[in-house]
Amino acid sequence: MADLTLRALDITKQFLGVTALAEVTLEVERGSIHGVVGPNGAGKTTLLNVMSGFLPPTDGVVELDGRDITRLSPQKRVPLGVTRTFQNLRLFGGLTVRENVLLGQHSHARTGFLSLWPLRTAADKELDREADHALRIFGLTDYRKRRAATLPYGLQKQVEIARAVSAKPKLLLMDEPAAGMTAKERLDLVPRIRALRDEGITVVIVEHDMDVIATVCDVVTVLNFGRKLIEGTPADALASDQVRTAYLGT
Amino acid sequence: MLIQQLVNGLLLGTTFALIALSFNLVVGALDRLNFALGETAMVSAICGALLLSRLDLPFVLAFLAALAVGALVAGVTFVLSFRFVSADYHTAPILSSLGVGLVLTSLVTRVLGSDQRRVPTVLDDVRIEIGPLRIVGDQLIILVVAALMTVLLYVFLNRTPWGTAIRGVSDDPDMSGLLGIPVQRVILLTFVISGMLAGASGLLTGLSFHTVSPFTGFETTLTALMVIVLGGLGNITGGVIAAMMIGVIETLTVAYLSATYRDLIVFVLVGITLLARPQGLFTRDTGVVGRV
Numbered sequence A: 001m002a003d004l005t006l007r008a009l010d011i012t013k014q015f016l017g018v019t020a021l022a023e024v025t026l027e028v029e030r031g032s033i034h035g036v037v038g039p040n041g042a043g044k045t046t047l048l049n050v051m052s053g054f055l056p057p058t059d060g061v062v063e064l065d066g067r068d069i070t071r072l073s074p075q076k077r078v079p080l081g082v083t084r085t086f087q088n089l090r091l092f093g094g095l096t097v098r099e100n101v102l103l104g105q106h107s108h109a110r111t112g113f114l115s116l117w118p119l120r121t122a123a124d125k126e127l128d129r130e131a132d133h134a135l136r137i138f139g140l141t142d143y144r145k146r147r148a149a150t151l152p153y154g155l156q157k158q159v160e161i162a163r164a165v166s167a168k169p170k171l172l173l174m175d176e177p178a179a180g181m182t183a184k185e186r187l188d189l190v191p192r193i194r195a196l197r198d199e200g201i202t203v204v205i206v207e208h209d210m211d212v213i214a215t216v217c218d219v220v221t222v223l224n225f226g227r228k229l230i231e232g233t234p235a236d237a238l239a240s241d242q243v244r245t246a247y248l249g250t
Numbered sequence B: 001m002l003i004q005q006l007v008n009g010l011l012l013g014t015t016f017a018l019i020a021l022s023f024n025l026v027v028g029a030l031d032r033l034n035f036a037l038g039e040t041a042m043v044s045a046i047c048g049a050l051l052l053s054r055l056d057l058p059f060v061l062a063f064l065a066a067l068a069v070g071a072l073v074a075g076v077t078f079v080l081s082f083r084f085v086s087a088d089y090h091t092a093p094i095l096s097s098l099g100v101g102l103v104l105t106s107l108v109t110r111v112l113g114s115d116q117r118r119v120p121t122v123l124d125d126v127r128i129e130i131g132p133l134r135i136v137g138d139q140l141i142i143l144v145v146a147a148l149m150t151v152l153l154y155v156f157l158n159r160t161p162w163g164t165a166i167r168g169v170s171d172d173p174d175m176s177g178l179l180g181i182p183v184q185r186v187i188l189l190t191f192v193i194s195g196m197l198a199g200a201s202g203l204l205t206g207l208s209f210h211t212v213s214p215f216t217g218f219e220t221t222l223t224a225l226m227v228i229v230l231g232g233l234g235n236i237t238g239g240v241i242a243a244m245m246i247g248v249i250e251t252l253t254v255a256y257l258s259a260t261y262r263d264l265i266v267f268v269l270v271g272i273t274l275l276a277r278p279q280g281l282f283t284r285d286t287g288v289v290g291r292v
Helices: A044-050 A072-081 A097-104 A120-136 A154-167 A184-197 A210-216 A234-239 A241-248 B001-028 B038-054 B059-083 B091-112 B136-158 B163-171 B174-178 B183-209 B217-231 B236-257 B262-276
Strands: A004-015 A018-029 A032-035 A059-064 A083-086 A171-174 A202-206 A221-223 A228-230 B129-130 B132-136
Touching: A004 A044, A004 A202, A018 A032, A018 A044, A018 A059, A018 A202, A018 A221, A018 B132, A032 A044, A032 A184, A032 A210, A044 A083, A059 B038, A059 B136, A072 A083, A072 B174, A097 A120, A097 A154, A097 B129, A097 B163, A120 A184, A154 A171, A154 A184, A184 A202, A184 A210, A202 A210, A202 B129, A210 A234, A221 A234, A221 A241, A228 A234, A228 A241, A234 A241, A234 B217, A241 B059, B001 B132, B001 B136, B001 B163, B001 B183, B001 B217, B001 B236, B001 B262, B038 B059, B038 B091, B038 B217, B059 B091, B059 B183, B091 B217, B132 B136, B136 B163, B136 B183, B163 B174, B163 B183, B174 B183, B183 B217, B217 B236, B217 B262, B236 B262
Parallel strands: A032 A202, A032 A221, A083 A171, A171 A202
Antiparallel strands: A004 A018, A004 A059, A221 A228, B129 B132
């Protein structure tokens, strides 16, 4: 059996009787970059919300490393190693870029950003180094002292990813990371996501933009009308007739 | 003479600035007012005054004790009036913190009596004279301590992990929670610090008038509200400037018009200002750096 970081099994989610997801199963292999695509309203973000704990599923089970986490709140999932980014930015606008990243580290195993000990310890210095490392990966070193709200939108999205990464997650759930980015920023995003994978973070990307998905993902799951249409390598999935029909409507 | 009154007014303003900082910190962290902070300042001042006059403690120790009492009272206020009150119910913390204030006043008058307490002069033989202008030792203490506390607060909020967390929670409490920050503990810390500021303000005000009364709590709250509304709610810099302005206005009113009408004149002036600028003199900064 494959080594799974996350398994979402037979997830059904209904909103007031409307079915957003119907028995969708997602198996995310450790160390993979797993894309979830589909047209608007296919249930991509709903699935991500269920995996990150923002929505309880109507039915189904979410497992992290084989442990049932279906009933855990997002706050409880963060220390277990599940972090996420948001489609619409949720940064601390008045704080500097670096402070945003530092706050993201708080849940970090054992040490934690907020200890009662007021003086800086060796562990704090380690956290500092890690924060600077996350800033470097996302090309934010030069902006670290800027207030987050003053940065252009694309850079703010990078800050949000850096903050989610700084918690050292096992699993990073990204909700439309490329949305609102310029063409160049999208190009930069691909090697950065790979760099995260190389550091041992399993990544799930919910994305509308097919180019990013096709370039960076190992496995792609295509959703349509709340059901799993197809799953496979990007080349296979995107070449399938069913997917063309779902996207182009012909 | 005018210049002396201006200096006295600015010095009075520094104590107002501390209590306004105290209110604004809580506004930043919770978007709520803690109406018991005036009484918190009073209780701390009374305790400090008793330690100074009865036990003859050095001022530094009495001051630290006032900080501790302020921190304790504000922490208890948080638990009693804010912690378990639903965020949707906006008026409940107003009423319950006003209630805590009333309880504090009656507690002090029952236990310690309703007498005014004397705050003895600390620096008797120090005084600065520049021409006709005279600044006595105790005024220097007020100035130095208030400035020191403001700088320490600034450094704490901007340079330490817990300070960063306070600003993060002020900015977006939900997101802070999602990142695993212990939001309630951070808010409790904010209350404790605001209580220390209130305690400092209380004892320093007592030092400037050499007396504290157990009935000044609500008056202090009113003054602080006046200052933070004039300076722009939640705006720290605006609050400090507004505190100086109100300090000067109060002092000039007492010196040249009438002590009886002091509050009336301040309230009317603030009222007129707010008719012209309802958002306060200094508009609220968009970010938390300006707010906290």
